[in-house]
Each structure stands twice: as C-alpha cells, then as structure tokens.
Amino acid sequence: MNRIDARFAEYKKQGRVALVPYVTAGDPGPDTTVPLMHAMVKAGADILELGVPFSDPMAEGPVIQKAMERALEHHVSLRDVLGMVSQFRQQDDTTPVLLMGYLNPVEIMGYEAFAEAAAKAGVDGVLLVDIPPEEAAPLLVALAKHKLDIVFLVSPTTSDERIQTIARSSSGFVYYVSLKGVTGAGHLDTDEVADRVNRIKSYTDLPVGVGFGIKDADSAARVAKVADAVVVGSALVKKIEEFAGSADKLEAAVAGLIAEIRAGIDQATV
Amino acid sequence: MSQAKSENQDKYNLPDDRGHFGEYGGIFVAETLMGPIQELREAYEKCMQDEAFLAELDNQLRQYVGRPSPLYYAEHWSKKLGGAKVYLKREDLNHTGAHKVNNTVGQALLARHMGKTRIIAETGAGQHGVASATVAAQLGLECVVYMGEEDIQRQAINVFRMKLLGAKVVPVTSGSKTLKDALNEAMRDWVTNIDNTFYIIGTVAGPHPYPAMVRDFQAIIGREAKEQILEQEGRLPDALVACVGGGSNAIGLFYPFIDDKDVAMYGVEGAGEGIETGRHAAPLCAGKSGVLHGNRTYLVEDADGQIIPTHCISAGLDYPGVGPEHAWLKDSGRANYVSVTDEEALQAFHDLTRIEGIIPALESSHALAYVSKMAPTMDKDKIIVVNLSGRGDKDIHTVANLEGISI
Numbered sequence: 001m002n003r004i005d006a007r008f009a010e011y012k013k014q015g016r017v018a019l020v021p022y023v024t025a026g027d028p029g030p031d032t033t034v035p036l037m038h039a040m041v042k043a044g045a046d047i048l049e050l051g052v053p054f055s056d057p058m059a060e061g062p063v064i065q066k067a068m069e070r071a072l073e074h075h076v077s078l079r080d081v082l083g084m085v086s087q088f089r090q091q092d093d094t095t096p097v098l099l100m101g102y103l104n105p106v107e108i109m110g111y112e113a114f115a116e117a118a119a120k121a122g123v124d125g126v127l128l129v130d131i132p133p134e135e136a137a138p139l140l141v142a143l144a145k146h147k148l149d150i151v152f153l154v155s156p157t158t159s160d161e162r163i164q165t166i167a168r169s170s171s172g173f174v175y176y177v178s179l180k181g182v183t184g185a186g187h188l189d190t191d192e193v194a195d196r197v198n199r200i201k202s203y204t205d206l207p208v209g210v211g212f213g214i215k216d217a218d219s220a221a222r223v224a225k226v227a228d229a230v231v232v233g234s235a236l237v238k239k240i241e242e243f244a245g246s247a248d249k250l251e252a253a254v255a256g257l258i259a260e261i262r263a264g265i266d267q268a269t270v
Numbered sequence: 271m272s273q274a275k276s277e278n279q280d281k282y283n284l285p286d287d288r289g290h291f292g293e294y295g296g297i298f299v300a301e302t303l304m305g306p307i308q309e310l311r312e313a314y315e316k317c318m319q320d321e322a323f324l325a326e327l328d329n330q331l332r333q334y335v336g337r338p339s340p341l342y343y344a345e346h347w348s349k350k351l352g353g354a355k356v357y358l359k360r361e362d363l364n365h366t367g368a369h370k371v372n373n374t375v376g377q378a379l380l381a382r383h384m385g386k387t388r389i390i391a392e393t394g395a396g397q398h399g400v401a402s403a404t405v406a407a408q409l410g411l412e413c414v415v416y417m418g419e420e421d422i423q424r425q426a427i428n429v430f431r432m433k434l435l436g437a438k439v440v441p442v443t444s445g446s447k448t449l450k451d452a453l454n455e456a457m458r459d460w461v462t463n464i465d466n467t468f469y470i471i472g473t474v475a476g477p478h479p480y481p482a483m484v485r486d487f488q489a490i491i492g493r494e495a496k497e498q499i500l501e502q503e504g505r506l507p508d509a510l511v512a513c514v515g516g517g518s519n520a521i522g523l524f525y526p527f528i529d530d531k532d533v534a535m536y537g538v539e540g541a542g543e544g545i546e547t548g549r550h551a552a553p554l555c556a557g558k559s560g561v562l563h564g565n566r567t568y569l570v571e572d573a574d575g576q577i578i579p580t581h582c583i584s585a586g587l588d589y590p591g592v593g594p595e596h597a598w599l600k601d602s603g604r605a606n607y608v609s610v611t612d613e614e615a616l617q618a619f620h621d622l623t624r625i626e627g628i629i630p631a632l633e634s635s636h637a638l639a640y641v642s643k644m645a646p647t648m649d650k651d652k653i654i655v656v657n658l659s660g661r662g663d664k665d666i667h668t669v670a671n672l673e674g675i676s677i
Contacts, residue, residue: 058299058457061458078574104562132298132304166301180464
C-alpha cells in the first residue's frame, strides 16, 4: 500500500477529511519550497500537491500562472522538483506528495525515465491536467510499474459514462473540479458539488477529493461534508505572492491559512 | 471487389477516429473541455453531411469571400527566375485579404448551427482575428479576440479593424505575450464560458477535431487549384509550395493532392535570424515532438519541455507549434519541410511586388523565397503552384521600419 492509499484508509477509520494544499514548486524561489512543505504538514496538511512549473499552463487562472512564471524565472525544471521531493523525504517519509502539472515536461523526460525518477525521489502520484484517460495508456503502464498513482479529474461537464472511464483509470483518488473555469475562479455551489461527488462515489470505491473555488475555512468546511479530501490552491499561492519578499512571513502566512482551513474542516466533520 | 478494397486502403484517410495522424494529434485538454469537444465533433460531422449547411457554406464562400480565387501564372517572375513555371494561388484576393476567412466562415456557421451566441478567437498578426470579427459582424455574433500585448503594439491597424467590426480585443499579458499565450487565454475563456461560447481556432492545431475541421474548411484552396491547373495546363503541377506557421494554408493546398504521389510538397517555415542562432520559428525543421495546445506535434522547446519564444519577421509564422498533420506528413516523407530566413523572405517580398505588381504578406513571402531558390533548378516545362496566402498591406509598416522609413 502506498502512502496515499495508507492515508485515506487511516482517515476513513478516523472520519478525518484530508486537507491537500497546492503550491508551485520553486515559487517564489527554489529554496523556499522544501521548508514550506514541512511547515504545511506541521500546520495540518495531509497530502501535499506540488505544482511543476510549465511555460503554458492552460488550465490555470492568473494567480497560479504568475506562480509558475516566478518559478520559471529561476528555471525550475521537473528534475529540480524531483530533487525538492527527495530533500523533503529526508525528514518526512509519511506525508504523501502528489505532483501536479502538464504533460510536456514528462513527455520530454520520457514516461519510463520520469516514473523511475519520481518513485526514487519519493513521489506518490501525479495529476497531469492535459492528458485524459483516452491518451494515457502508455503513461499508465510506466506509472504502475513504479507504483505511482495517477489522479484524473472529473468536471461539471463530465458525462456519467466518462466518470466510469475516469474512475477505472484513476488510482489514489478521483479529483472533482467543482466549477467550470480555471483555477482560482468563481463561486462554489455546494449542493451541486454534493450531488456530483455522490454520483462519482456510486461508480468507484476510490476516495473523492474536491478542488477549485475553496479559499477559506467556511468553503472548506462545506466541501468537507461531502468529500474525502479538500484541495486548496490559489488562496495559498496568493499568500506566497503577497509575502514573496520574506521567507519567514511567507511560511507563517501559508501555515496560518492552512491551520484555519484545518480547523474549519475538523469542526464540520468531527 | 478486392481491387476496390485495396485502392481504398491506399487512399489517405487520416486522422483516425481518435484524431491521430500517426503518433501526432489527439486530444490533450483539461477534463472540462472533453464534453464540449465531443459536442463540437458531433455537430461538425453532422453539418458536413447536411446539404443545407453545405449549400450555405458554398454560398458564403462565393458571395462573401469571393471564391474561387484565381490561379495566376506569374509569367514575369517565372522568366526572371529562369526555370519552372510558377503559378500563384491568389488567396490574397479573398475578402479580408488572406486565406483565414475560408475557415472562419465555416466555423462561424457551425457556431450558429450549434446555437452558440458568442465566438472567441486567438490572433497573432491579427489576420485570423479580423477574419473572425468580420464573420461575427455579418452573422450577428458577439466576438472576443485574444491577442498578445506585444502583437497588439506591432499590429495597430488590425487591432483597429477588429474594433471597427465590433469585436472586443483583449490584451494578453501572460507568458511571452504573443500568439501562444493568446491561445492559452482563449482556452481559459472557453473552459469558463462553454455554455454559450464557440472557440474558432485559426489554424490546423488544437485538440481533435480542430486540425481536421480547419483543414477541411481550407481544402477549398487545393481543390480549386487542382481544377484550375488541369484547365490551364492540362496536367497536375510538379510541386506545391506554401508557408507553414500553424500550417492551415499549407494543408489547404496540400490535402487534395496527398494521393497524387507525383506532386511534391514543400512547407516553408520561418528560420527567423537563422536556425543556427536559435532565434527562429521552425518546429518541423529544428524542433522535437511534444504536447501543447491540445495536440502532440513538433514544438520549439527546451530540454526541460518548456516552450521557447519564437522569432520570425512575420507574426503569422511566429508560433512554436505546428499542425499535427504536418508532423505526420514530415515523418512519413510525403511532404518536405524547409525554412527561409527573415532576410530571404524580405527579398522575395520586394521581388514579387516589383516584378508582378503584387504585394505579398510576409508569411507568404517565405513560400515565395523558397520558390525563388527552387524554380531556377527546375526545367522550364516544370510547374510549381505556390500559395499566396495573404496580401502584404498589413506588413508595410514592418517593412518600412526595417528600412528606417517612418510612414
């Protein structure tokens, strides 16, 4: 059992909903990321989602676009991100790490070479925005060989038939994108999210995480009532942008928001 | 029966039903777009079987675009080059001044057919943006055009044209602030507004069905050229030449000739300041395979898989990717891909202007520059058809600036 499965199995027994913060690796600089990962765990994060910078992040709103641009100013590459994960693993061998990004950097490294290097670094799974299950067969083989999970997205426009295809191809958990649009957008309709999450759960035993539009303790609490994991991205990345000049303040601001959201989730679920 | 079957098997019939041209093409998009893409695909396939739709499209092409465009024998230039006879397919004479409108007319009709009230488009030089805004005005559709901030400054006249036509031009400030970023931004708009919005992609790239759909709308160029050359010369040409940015004018010319194996095909990319300088826009000549903007194709990218900003005197060729069908035609050897520099393209721009009285677009000037190298090496009874994809009025400021003239 890998770290992601182990966590969800344990949390199921406890009735705990996982908090999954997203930050872009190398934002605002390459040295910030590993200490920030530890700080997030300490503040109550359960699974870390680490963004791999890409020059053309088509599904991101302005907040994460800028984060990727900041990281790319330091030429942070996929190999550098794997280096950060290995460094993180020197002190933390239990918190799952999920890489989020776009296909091209993985494609250029080669699926097999990537999977081998990622597993060796201590990565547990990947979420690649621009590869649907229909195109993923060769990638799935390479990831499975190295026991890496792949998390696919389900969106408000996904048909029931596709939910089944996606659930069959996914491992670790299924990620429900709670609104139409890019990251950091809009307003959350909790009733619709509940309806869709239940529909996904009718097709799979995998845990369901929900992301997009969750920015504070209140929205996280509402989503936590129906989901197994709550993903928070742009709200944290905004803090990073705001405090980019000071590593201490940045860590404190991100940890502070995570602690608030943690409390919101726990109040709603325990 | 068996003979008919084997003939069918030999016939070119890509992409396959998942949008693949060999290993290229496909659908590489975020999940939210998978539903809308399927809806588009079904609507497109239905419309292409619908006689009323096809009649309306045909009428638009004749009465609004002004087709068929002439196939002009450039006698003076041919004699000067001293080799093959060169014919120009005059897409520059279309309404709005380029081949782009063949596609926007088709996609806008499809948008209306699907009940979409809002169209969005990306643009580099502004030609596709103008062609989209034009058709939107005619059909009464709302139109939003995404354009890189850098390009907005370089192409002020086209920006004003789009505004006159009622379109909203949105400056894109992310990434390199050019065409590729405009495409990213248009995709972000689409994913946010899928209920009422139709995304008109301007070239043969993007997720399936775009590469096939845009090709089918542009194939009118090759179908006409074939008929015209048979009428004027009584035989097929020896070679076709077209510039390749995303590659829509080139595919439009090439596609109806793919099964005519004796017709050679040359796609001409922008070598910018020279391939060896790294400052170019030539993914087929100098790039490698990768995934961007919804499809697998050749890209200008670095060793980490980041897309590198391209350089080309012509904004319409200034794009780091290329249509996946070109990637396939390159690998299969059916078409040849070459490149010419900014300087060579400029020379051809001046030559055609002075010798034939036709001011070509800087994009098309790349194709002409290659013809000027190739034609002299061929016998006088050989025939080249080159796609004059657009007129050069939009480029006169660029050319004047380079020559230190302010107008």
